Amino acid sequence: MTKLKTLLCLIPAVLRTSNLFGDSMPPVAEMVATNSLSLEQVVGEVLSNNPSLKAARANWEAMKERIPQARAWEDPRAGVDVNAGRFVAVPANSFTDQKFMVEQTLPLSGKNRLRGQAASAEAVNAFAEFQRRELDATAAARSAYFRLANAYAQLELNRKNTGLLRQFAEISRTKYEVGTHSQADVLSAETELAKLEETAFDFQRQISEAQTKLNTLMDHPAHSPLGHPAVQTFEPVALTLEKVESLALVNRPELLMAEKKIEAAQARLDAAHKEWIPEPSFRVEADRYNGASQAISEVAAGFSINLPWFNRAKYKAGVRENQKLVESARLELAAARRETLALVWDQLKKVETFHHHTELSKTKLLPLAEQTVISKRLSYETDKTSFLELLTAQQSVQEIESMYWEHLADYQMALAELEALVGTSLEPVIDTAEHQHDSK
Numbered sequence: 001m002t003k004l005k006t007l008l009c010l011i012p013a014v015l016r017t018s019n020l021f022g023d024s025m026p027p028v029a030e031m032v033a034t035n036s037l038s039l040e041q042v043v044g045e046v047l048s049n050n051p052s053l054k055a056a057r058a059n060w061e062a063m064k065e066r067i068p069q070a071r072a073w074e075d076p077r078a079g080v081d082v083n084a085g086r087f088v089a090v091p092a093n094s095f096t097d098q099k100f101m102v103e104q105t106l107p108l109s110g111k112n113r114l115r116g117q118a119a120s121a122e123a124v125n126a127f128a129e130f131q132r133r134e135l136d137a138t139a140a141a142r143s144a145y146f147r148l149a150n151a152y153a154q155l156e157l158n159r160k161n162t163g164l165l166r167q168f169a170e171i172s173r174t175k176y177e178v179g180t181h182s183q184a185d186v187l188s189a190e191t192e193l194a195k196l197e198e199t200a201f202d203f204q205r206q207i208s209e210a211q212t213k214l215n216t217l218m219d220h221p222a223h224s225p226l227g228h229p230a231v232q233t234f235e236p237v238a239l240t241l242e243k244v245e246s247l248a249l250v251n252r253p254e255l256l257m258a259e260k261k262i263e264a265a266q267a268r269l270d271a272a273h274k275e276w277i278p279e280p281s282f283r284v285e286a287d288r289y290n291g292a293s294q295a296i297s298e299v300a301a302g303f304s305i306n307l308p309w310f311n312r313a314k315y316k317a318g319v320r321e322n323q324k325l326v327e328s329a330r331l332e333l334a335a336a337r338r339e340t341l342a343l344v345w346d347q348l349k350k351v352e353t354f355h356h357h358t359e360l361s362k363t364k365l366l367p368l369a370e371q372t373v374i375s376k377r378l379s380y381e382t383d384k385t386s387f388l389e390l391l392t393a394q395q396s397v398q399e400i401e402s403m404y405w406e407h408l409a410d411y412q413m414a415l416a417e418l419e420a421l422v423g424t425s426l427e428p429v430i431d432t433a434e435h436q437h438d439s440k
Contacts, residue, residue: 036229037145043141046141046218047138053133056129056133056134059126067120070112073105081099099287101284101286111271111275114267114268124260128254128260132253138420146416149230149232151207153232154402158196162200166193188388188391189391236355236359243429245344248423258333269325272322275319276315277308278305282301283301283304284300347421350414373390376389376394377390
């Protein structure tokens with residue numbers, strides 16, 4: 001009986017140690033590691049080392065090199081004619097032994113400048129593609145980090161509840177030995193304890209998967225050890241649809257790509273209209289006659305032009321082709337704008353849903369469950385309630401706290417996905433006044 005009283009006295013201390021009660025949402029039990037892993041560190045390494053981002057940057061830099069190529073004039077031409085031999089006797093200075101020629105086409109129509117404009121637009125398009133990969137990689141890294149933090153939080157919660165159940169199991173065993181409770185209480189506690197131990201392996205697997213994802217994004221070997229992420233806290237933000245939509249319409253890379261596609265198509269259309277304009281080629285020729293003693297006997301200059309008017313079908317088809325490409329690009333921009341607004345709407349709903357779930361778990365569900373456990377614990381100490389009722393109440397607290405960490409990770413990931421969708425930080429459109437009000 002003395003042992004039973006001692007164990008009953010330990011219950012409040014055990015519950016306080018397990019952080020199940022308090023005025024606000026309890027943090028995960030302190031798991032501060034010397035090798036902590038920060039979100040900024042992860043994102044920085046991803047942006048520096050990720051091979052996919054390096055490939056996108058190389059593609060952008062390659063596209064920039066097309067601009068001077070597209071703007072350049074046609075290469076100058078040079079030629080030499082040499083008399084290889086004579087088979088009849090001819091008088092001196094009757095024909096040339098050597099002829100030299102230099103020719104240059106002058107792009108007076110400006111088609112090269114228009115091609116350069118198209119190449120510039122395509123280079124910006126490649127940069128926007130690079131930005132999209134950066135945003136996606138950052139969102140993936142943040143999501144993996146939050147999954148890792150959640151898995152560690154779940155594992156710590158599992159360990160906390162395992163310790164508590166062991167105490168409950170010992171109390172039940174002692175009550176059974178003194179004959180105040182049945183063996184079923186002991187078996188129930190042992191069964192729940194085994195379930196928790198089994199679940200711990202699932203959380204360890206989730207930790208491994210999240211670490212593998214982060215290592216892959218950072219271009220580390222998959223099995224490289226990583227530190228513990230920081231313990232996450234619920235930091236709600238207030239967002240309005242109109243502000244987020246405006247931010248997305250300005251910053252989303254897909255919209256920039258669509259706009260630059262229109263610019264490139266329009267520049268090519270303008271160039272196609274100028275294909276009808278001939279471009280002159282100027283040349284200089286120098287001749288040396290067979291009997292002349294000097295190196296150059298005479299110099300001549302001339303010019304030639306191309307005649308595009310005799311190939312009307314070719315150039316008219318080119319104009320029609322580029323007109324359709326401009327039309328297609330404009331329709332794609334309209335579709336991209338419509339899709340952006342739809343994606344923002346759906347993602348904001350997702351953020352709001354997880355915000356509601358997280359806040360409800362923190363401010364309402366968990367405090368109610370904690371009060372129930374306190375009531376059941378006091379009744380159990382005086383044998384006014386069964387162990388099964390206490391165990392059920394404690395399980396409810398565990399499930400709600402676990403659900404809180406899950407919802408918190410989902411909320412953080414939803415915000416990361418929204419930033420990737422918009423194309424920039426959400427900080428400029430957060431309603432500060434409403435945010436402060438919600439925090440209170």
